[in-house]
Amino acid sequence: FPSGATATTNASGQAQVTAQPTTAGPLTITASVTGVSTPASFSETGTAPVALASITQDSNYQSGTTVHLSGAAPAGGVVVSLSTSDSSIEYVPATVTVPAGQTSAxxxxxxGSLWGQTPTSKTVVVTAVSGGVTKTLTMNVPFTTVHSFNPNSSVQGGQALGFYMETAFNPAPYGGAPYTVSSDQPAIIPTQSFTLAAGQSNDFGRSLATNPVSTNTTVNITLNYDGVTWTIPVTVTP
Structure with missing residues (x-):
């Protein structure tokens, strides 16, 4: 509970001090009256309710955020309302519930939809509100890059060429992230389009259609994700 709070009495000699406890649980409030002919003090004990304590960015390289309470959420949980200063940079749901017994969620x-555009990071403010308490978080949302692109090293022409890809730092944005895989020999491996699902940072179990060849042929295939390219050679066999 913050110390040093003061109050001024009204014409009836009554005073009220309103302050937000910093932690949940038992507390003792002590008040002192000075500047009068008979100084006095008194104490009152009680229990501070659970309150919204903060909202934090999961790391400097992620779009994820977490809300924190001053104590464990009571039965039924604690609902926190969320908003963003620019949903095209950072998407947040309208609310999140901290489950009963938990201190964060x-x-x-x-x-947001501006994912991948320059500059390589953008600033946004996320606001959390619960029980009359408001907390804000100013965060830099970084550029998303490719961590790995791994196709099979060879494939028989006319069969599917398996591959997977992973992003670095951030999962795909709200609405998903489109990307393409092309080649330097489109007659053998034509350009094909895919979408990484929202919230996912890897795309496993994908495959590319290929066409038959008469001799062993090296084909360079290129992943283009968010303007970042990654080229790998593969061998297509008869």
Missing amino acids: ETGSLL
Whole structure:
């Protein structure tokens, strides 16, 4: 509970001090009256309710955020309302519930629709409100890059070429992230389009259609994700 709070009495000699406890649980409030002919003090004990304590960014390289309470959420949980200063940079759901007995919860925030545009990071303010308490978080949302692109090293022409890809730092934004895989020999491996689902940072179990060849042929295939390219050679066999 913050110390040093003061109050001024009204014409009836009554005073009220309103302050937000900093932690949940038992507390003692002590008040002192000075500047009068008979100084006095008194104490009152009680229990501070659970309150919204903060909202934090999961790391400097992620769009994820977490809300924190001053104590464990009571039965039924604690609902926290969320908003963002620019949903095209950072998407947040309207609310998140901290489950009973827990002190924090992931908000489910994601990159917004401006994902991948320059500059390589953008600033946004996320606001959390619960029980009359408001907390804000100013965060830099970073550029999303490719961590790995791994196709099979060879494939028989006319069969599917398996591959997977992973992003670095951030999962796909709200609405998903489109990307393409092309090649330097489109007659053998034509350009094909895919979408990484929102909230996902890897795409496993994908495959590319290929066409038959008469001799062993090296084909360079290129992933293009968010303007970042990654090229890998593969061998297509008869």
